Amino acid sequence: MRRKHTDHAKASSIDPYLGHNPLLRRSDRVQARTKSIVVTLMILMLPLSAWFAMTTLSVQTDRVSEQQHSRHSVTATTTADANPTTLAQSDVSVQTTTTVDATWTYAGVDHQGQISAVSGSPAGTETDIWVNDNGILSMQPLTHGDAVAAALFTGIGSLLTVHLLLYGLYAAYRFHLDNQRESEWDLAIKNFMDGNSLS
Structure with missing residues (x-):
């Protein structure tokens, strides 16, 4: 008898939700399975996020290479004074x-x-800018x-988002199960009190 009880305890210690514990309700088993699925999906998201990162790095590296050859630094000369706007003179910000008119040669x-x-800055101020192959003003590569x-x-970002x-879905489902268990407890207590009433 003692050996049989010990064997059952060992099986339960490995995974208590696979044993036949009479205290475990169906909702407990459902919650345990849901948690296992969520944890598994979180683990599987690790290599997937790494793949997203490597793919993005490859695409961005190609863009860097393309822009390094298609963007050129030239010197522009302003043709008017760079007068501050009304916003620049406000007390809120400086x-x-x-923006000022300028000319450049490419x-x-x-x-x-x-x-x-x-x-x-006065007219005639020289400023380094970036242009594309057509000499049109462009962003820095x-x-x-x-x-x-x-x-x-x-x-x-993809890892944290998923x-x-x-976790949010699991927490919401667990909250639902907790409410369901509380309702079951309330019903069981009510039935017990009704069945054992002294009146």
Whole structure:
């Protein structure tokens, strides 16, 4: 008898939800299975997030390589004073740059447009800008650091998003089961009191 009880205890210690514990309700087993599924999905999300990160890094690296060859640094010369805007003169904030007309030359062709310059700088101020192969004003090219940052953001962001979503769903389902168990307890207590009433 003692050996049989010991064997049952060992089986329960491995996974108490696989044993025939009479104290475990159906909702307890459902919650345990749900938790196992959620944990498994969280673990499986690790390599998937790593794949997202590596894919993003590959794409961003290609963009870095393309932009390093298609973006060019030239010197632009402002053709007007960089007067601060009304917002720059307000008490709330101080604007350090403003938009001003300027000209620049790329591949022997003159171009003109508006660039950002330091507020208060006079006409004729030279500022380094970036242009594309057509000499049109463009953004600064991406760097390898930008590519790595984007990859980390994608990988970690996707991992945290899925983990929070799974945990939120599990927490909501557990809350539902807790309410169900409380209702079952209330009903059982009511039935017990009704069945053992002295009146």
